Amino acid sequence: MQGSSGISGFFCIDKPRGWTSSDVVAVLRGALSKSVGYKVKVGHMGTLDPMATGVLPVAAGKATRLFDVLMNKSKGYAARMAFGYETDTLDIEGEVSERTDILPTVAQIKAAITGFTGEIEQIPPIYSAKSVGGVKAYKLARSGAEIQMRPVKVNIFSLTLDSVNGGKNYDDADKVSEIAFTVECGGGTYIRSLCRDIALACGSLGTMTELKRTYSGCFTLENAVGIEEAKANPQANIIPVITALSGIYDIEELAQNDIKKFTNGIPVRTARADGDVLVTIDGKEYAVAHCSGGIMKARINLW
Structure with a gap:
């Protein structure tokens, strides 16, 4: 997804045999940075050995902040x-x-x-x-x-x-x-x-x-693409953060009058059950937050 703060999202790569995970990251970083005209932070979400094939999720931009929450998925x-x-x-x-x-x-x-x-x-x-x-x-x-x-x-x-x-x-x-x-x-x-x-x-x-x-986690072979396809058209193969995380978290649209408090780290009230949610503003990802006892506080900011 391309926003005012830059491109952010995930690649779901079907890694070929013989490639290291770092090889894949280097190719995607170069292709995506060239495509958007500036250097983009890119990192994989869990190493696959060179001899292994299959799903290798790769995060770009602010999506790299989600490493810890996605690495622990099955x-x-x-x-x-x-x-x-x-x-x-x-x-x-x-x-x-x-x-x-x-x-x-x-x-x-x-x-x-x-x-x-x-x-x-x-x-x-x-x-x-x-x-x-x-x-x-x-x-x-x-x-x-x-x-x-x-x-x-x-x-x-x-x-x-x-x-x-x-x-x-x-x-x-x-x-x-x-x-x-x-x-x-x-x-x-x-x-x-x-x-x-x-x-x-x-x-x-x-x-x-x-x-x-x-x-x-939410990345499967069914939605994976080959490295050459992703390299040829990187922006078209970026999976938006909200698309990837909507299968993991419930979505909580942040009320306009809570935005300033929430952004400043002040907990806001919520009717959500205890657990993590994906917070959005106007339908766009803004943060992963934790809800507990009717209170919601930012855990990972995406703004």
Whole structure:
């Protein structure tokens, strides 16, 4: 959306394999800044590994202020993993670090995945953007430094086995070399770590071989565009903030006589139930606010 204070909104990119999330941001920043005639702040809303494909939300302008509220939204993935070996990066693009002849049965896999739903502890990969002492872990790993990654708590809402050894009729498989599964999870979950842990729970080793993010919060594959399409016509592919957030928050139109108080950080009265809302003025996004006990106060300003 182009307003008096500049363009603001989101791209929903279907990231191709081989691109880093930063690559995508750099291309969009350049294309959008050239299109509008001034430098626009652009940032992605959750890293996708280079080998992964699928939904990468990218914010532009004041929409970048919404990073914290959108990063915690649920995400969906379709993944594939192989059993029998593990790599240093926990995906197929890494160097094989260990092998085993032990392959799990379907029964073992089904039993194992039941233990990976709800709130669980997970150790992030050493080759990740996780910060270790203020430095990204993958930079330390590439330098040869020994890294001790600390477990973190993540939420996995659902984990579904989709296919075994390339097929869906798998109840009698007693040696499984690969599986495909879908997962819905909270922010901060590493699917590479999940693949490793599923294999270990089965007494084997495992490595992620494919990953596609199917959605991230309100951003889905259905409304995603390719990077080349977005680059060619960036302004036409910007999703307005109000369009994106209306599927997450109720909308509260701010009364004219409350604008000055609200803008100055003074709480105003509201009939809304407790929780966050998207505040608008004349139908345009103005802030994300928190309502509590009949009082509404700005949480993130978009003015």
